[in-house]
Amino acid sequence: MAASTVAASELIKSMNKQMSTLYPIASCVIRRISTTSARRHSQSPLTAQSDSQQLVGVVGLEIHAQINSNTKLFSGSPVRFSAPPNSLVSFFDASLPGTLPVLNRRCVEAAVMTGLALNCTINQKSLFDRKHYFYADLPAGYQITQQRRPVAVDGTLTYSLLGGKQRNQVVKKNVHIKQIQLEQDSGKSLHDDARSHTLIDLNRAGVGLMELVMEPDMSCGEEAAAAVRELQLILQALGTCQGNMSEGQMRVDANVSVRKPGEPLGVRTEVKNINSVRYLARAIDYEIQRQIDVLQRGGKVQNETRAFDSKSGETIPMRDKEGLQDYRFMPEPNLPPLIVYEDNASLPAGTDACQAVVVQEIRDRLPELPGVKRDRLVQTHGILPEHSFTLVNEDGLVEYFEAVLKATRKEPRKVIGWVTKELLGRLRERDMSVGQSPVAPLALAELLELQETGRISSSVAKQVFQEMWRSPGKTAPQIIQEQDLGLVSDMAQLHDICQKVVDAHPDEVDAVRNGNKKVLNKLMGLVQRETKGRADPVVVREILQEKTS
Numbered sequence: 001m002a003a004s005t006v007a008a009s010e011l012i013k014s015m016n017k018q019m020s021t022l023y024p025i026a027s028c029v030i031r032r033i034s035t036t037s038a039r040r041h042s043q044s045p046l047t048a049q050s051d052s053q054q055l056v057g058v059v060g061l062e063i064h065a066q067i068n069s070n071t072k073l074f075s076g077s078p079v080r081f082s083a084p085p086n087s088l089v090s091f092f093d094a095s096l097p098g099t100l101p102v103l104n105r106r107c108v109e110a111a112v113m114t115g116l117a118l119n120c121t122i123n124q125k126s127l128f129d130r131k132h133y134f135y136a137d138l139p140a141g142y143q144i145t146q147q148r149r150p151v152a153v154d155g156t157l158t159y160s161l162l163g164g165k166q167r168n169q170v171v172k173k174n175v176h177i178k179q180i181q182l183e184q185d186s187g188k189s190l191h192d193d194a195r196s197h198t199l200i201d202l203n204r205a206g207v208g209l210m211e212l213v214m215e216p217d218m219s220c221g222e223e224a225a226a227a228v229r230e231l232q233l234i235l236q237a238l239g240t241c242q243g244n245m246s247e248g249q250m251r252v253d254a255n256v257s258v259r260k261p262g263e264p265l266g267v268r269t270e271v272k273n274i275n276s277v278r279y280l281a282r283a284i285d286y287e288i289q290r291q292i293d294v295l296q297r298g299g300k301v302q303n304e305t306r307a308f309d310s311k312s313g314e315t316i317p318m319r320d321k322e323g324l325q326d327y328r329f330m331p332e333p334n335l336p337p338l339i340v341y342e343d344n345a346s347l348p349a350g351t352d353a354c355q356a357v358v359v360q361e362i363r364d365r366l367p368e369l370p371g372v373k374r375d376r377l378v379q380t381h382g383i384l385p386e387h388s389f390t391l392v393n394e395d396g397l398v399e400y401f402e403a404v405l406k407a408t409r410k411e412p413r414k415v416i417g418w419v420t421k422e423l424l425g426r427l428r429e430r431d432m433s434v435g436q437s438p439v440a441p442l443a444l445a446e447l448l449e450l451q452e453t454g455r456i457s458s459s460v461a462k463q464v465f466q467e468m469w470r471s472p473g474k475t476a477p478q479i480i481q482e483q484d485l486g487l488v489s490d491m492a493q494l495h496d497i498c499q500k501v502v503d504a505h506p507d508e509v510d511a512v513r514n515g516n517k518k519v520l521n522k523l524m525g526l527v528q529r530e531t532k533g534r535a536d537p538v539v540v541r542e543i544l545q546e547k548t549s
Helices: 003-022 024-042 045-051 105-117 221-238 277-296 359-364 370-381 385-393 397-406 412-429 441-452 458-470 476-482 491-504 506-513 519-531 537-548
Strands: 056-066 129-132 142-145 152-163 169-184 188-192 197-201 208-218 250-259 269-274 304-309 314-320
Touching: 056 221, 056 277, 105 152, 105 169, 105 208, 105 221, 105 359, 142 169, 152 221, 152 370, 152 385, 169 221, 169 385, 208 221, 221 250, 221 277, 221 370, 221 385, 250 277, 269 277, 269 314, 277 304, 277 314, 370 385, 370 397, 370 412, 385 397, 385 412, 397 412, 397 441, 412 441, 412 458, 441 458, 441 476, 458 476, 491 519, 491 537, 506 519, 506 537, 519 537
Parallel strands: 269 304
Antiparallel strands: 056 208, 056 250, 129 142, 152 169, 169 208, 188 197, 250 269, 304 314
């Protein structure tokens, strides 16, 4: 290495040592510069090319979805969010001696339906196990789960995300579902820092969960967030889980590691209990970058559990996982194997069909899933795939769009602009849901029909829409009449206005006559200003072309 290179390297090391204490971000930048400089001067071209392979993220997910059921998995206690603490607790939930579990058939059907929707193989025989660990909100000292043989295995979730150069192309990806298992939830610990003690609420103890284990087929936070959002839409369409992450109905654990492409998986960390799709993407991307920085500094990624701090946008360590925890799994002695049947013909003689879980009956009840709905919207209405992506991903927007289409003759491609830009844009500005829109689908359809039949211009239609938003009780015809917004139908009056504009702008008229047709748009705008947007643009263009020819 040349003397100048050695001197520069030593200077960078000295700066790095001083800056690491005062400015961690600047230190990170200096380390990267140092690494790049060293590679340029000390490695052969072949070695440099080999080591310059970027580390990439590897992400797998474990998702706990609360089953949409009136009662818990093994007891008759009701399930309700925000109930008074310890008001929904049966003797079994509290683990009183002598109590036994009774399996909730609804929870089994929900797990089977979810498995079918995710292209899983449904095990006709699955088993329950005890997973032993001590925590204050787990009174029994063990959790009933399905470790050895879950209810569903080997599925695929197809999800979509916007990609391409302009970020407006729908890209489809797949993630493998390893298994779906039934298990009971634990209670909730309420930490009182002021009094330095912890209280236990057992309302959630025993609530039925589906744990979905996704293989590490994703590479970044955006992909993971898109997969979880697609799963959320599927569960909501099925009715097996309401999917409200803010209420804990879906909780995500992310297993994150980094590696060079083609190499074995790196040491992973687990980021626990992420309760927002947006936070999930941020947590995973931060953790990937953190691990890359650790390895580039010559450090070692620790196998540990971490939590995501939404305020700082960072993951923070909770506990290490270097020592394998022994959960002492054992078969649940109080529950027989769970048997499901493929169809009614496979039911044993004397079996009560009302009590059995029949896969074919559940398959016949499957609703239209989000992916199928997107394809149908594109094929039926001729809209762009990215528009179908927006419609399906926003709760209630497809139904709104199709209700508008039924009541107007306007083309779907024109209606989609109103729904995704005018309506959805305003809803997002005010953080409102589609169901809270002050403009109902039929009201919007009535407005679009007035525009389609030539009674108002496009600019007036937007003006009327704004007034309908501000005054939900008013219809489009009422607003048009009150504010005199109908198109100017008096052709003599329209000719006079156009002549006035032409006489007042001789330079623009000369430019049009010399072949600059774009200037005609300016003249049209001036006419619209005079008529307050009430002139038919097609008619105005024809009159102006006649007067400037």
